[in-house]
Amino acid sequence: MIKKKTKKLIKKKAKERVILQSPKGMRDILPVDQLLWEKARKSANKIADSFNFSRIDTPILETADIFERTGTGTDIVEKQMYFVKSRGESRLVLRPECTAPIMRAYIQHGLSKISQPIKLFYIGPIFRHEQPQSGRFRQHHQVGFEILGGNSDPIYDTIAILTLFRLLEELKIKNLIVQINSIGCKSCRPAYVKKLQEYYRNKQNKICKDCRQRFLVRPLRLLDCKNETCVQIKADAPLIIDRLCNSCKNHLKAVLEHLDELKVPYSMNPYLVRGLDYYNGPVFEIFTEQSSEINFSLVGGGRYDYLAEMLGGVKTFAVGGGMGMERAIEVMKFQQLSGLAKNEPKVFLVHIGEEAKKKNLIIFEELRKSGIKVSESFGKDSLKSQLRAADKANAILTLILGQKEVFEETIIIRNMKTGVQETVPINKVVDEVKKRL
């Protein structure tokens, strides 16, 4: 007994360290993955630029209000927001999405007063307290494109879809398909919902528990259920695309025609709905086909003409969508499309002796200033280990400086591929290196 206690105490003392772990569902992005992230960010910037979207950054914290006003009845807002303890009285949350904050900024800064529509894009982290899974995190990053203001021309829906589609293409992701649906507007959706509820009313005892809940709160979600009997019942349920008003019907039709002309592959998904309440009209998601391992959507979006009013602004036509960066990167890895070239050093510095090391520091600066990427392992002293390091760094040339060379004011240039070495005057080293690269 005593023995055990003592032992545990010793063990405890030895292990008296904090258990360091990133919070659940939140990950470090390590150097090995940064190339992919860099690629994703660069591509987003490139696409944004070519489609004339301007960058906007909004705070990571927002007052809870703006989400609560725009997402009543949605899980994202009701169950998944992170509240931040702060000194003031305002209730702050980590943003669970970016569309509402951007609309907030649009209203707050009077962006409706400049030429419309205004095209905005963003890249940043968002936070949702949900159960992590592959492709699902509590902190994830989205890049999104929003078109605010102007009229509700279907061409803008098309551009929103096209921009995100081209971004995925730019990331070399293959087998893309857009899924599209329309969820109607204020004039046709209520009538449809009524019809849907009528259909389900006498089937209450057949559908699952969740669906009975949905029946009351969010009837559109009835169409999302994967429960076996629910799926059967769903098959005969009225579909919203059959009951759209003329305006919504024509709007959707126009978008589809544009997509046809652009040869963007799409399929109608009459069961597609959105997680947030402010959407109307066409909604879309983008998937990759064929991979059973990846069954999540990479992009989601739609039209949200009611959002501005919900936030207390005037009616503003708007459409947009976002791409999940983690998911896109996951697919890039899965499809092995990484083929990204690291910017590797061209020249490696090797020293023998203290004098040479000092001198090498100067040469390091000279080369660096003249735009040559140079690496070293100043902390190692043996020639062998330094050359080994040069090899691992994939250097093209290695500059070897020993005592003899310091004395003679020369330096050895070694071609790492051929092994050929030449001795050159040290004051011409930059030119000599450039000549050989």
Next chain:
RNA sequence: GUGCCUAUGGUGUAAUGGUAACACUGGAGUUUGUGGUACUCUCGACACGGGUUCGAUUCCCGUUAGGCACCCCA
């Protein structure tokens, strides 16, 4: 939030009721001024807490994290 599965060095894997093996990686070296192959040496782990036991990395419970499904979503 619910259910099921998992947890051993940095990575990928072993084995065991008596404190852990292998490979890769990292570090040092193979007579000291020459890398990429080979060889030698070396650093490095039983997620955390509790219980059963003479003794737990191993069995049990809890926590945490990861995976999968549901919910939902990018």
